[in-house]
Amino acid sequence: MNGLVIIFALVALLAVFSTLSALKNKNVLGILFGFGTLGIFGWFTIMTVIHNGYPGA
Template identity: 60%
Template structure:
């Protein structure tokens, strides 16, 4: 349950990093930010598919 939240937050930060590196025209930063976005975005999607959304108690 907490894993989905953590992966989601890292994915959102990676989206911001991709936007910022494109704006600053930093190609190496873009490569790392996009790689992070691809990996953690995939983990987020697959964790949501496998485990579902976090439940409210």
């Protein structure tokens, strides 16, 4: 279950880059989905770290 936080964090980082790209291109639907993905997966990342802790190496 600890590897799940890594996947959530990677998806959240990709959402940041996609949102910035959509803002640059003035793509309204891309901005909407980018912020939505960032909000959901960012929240899942934070809650997984709080509940299960950060995975060890």
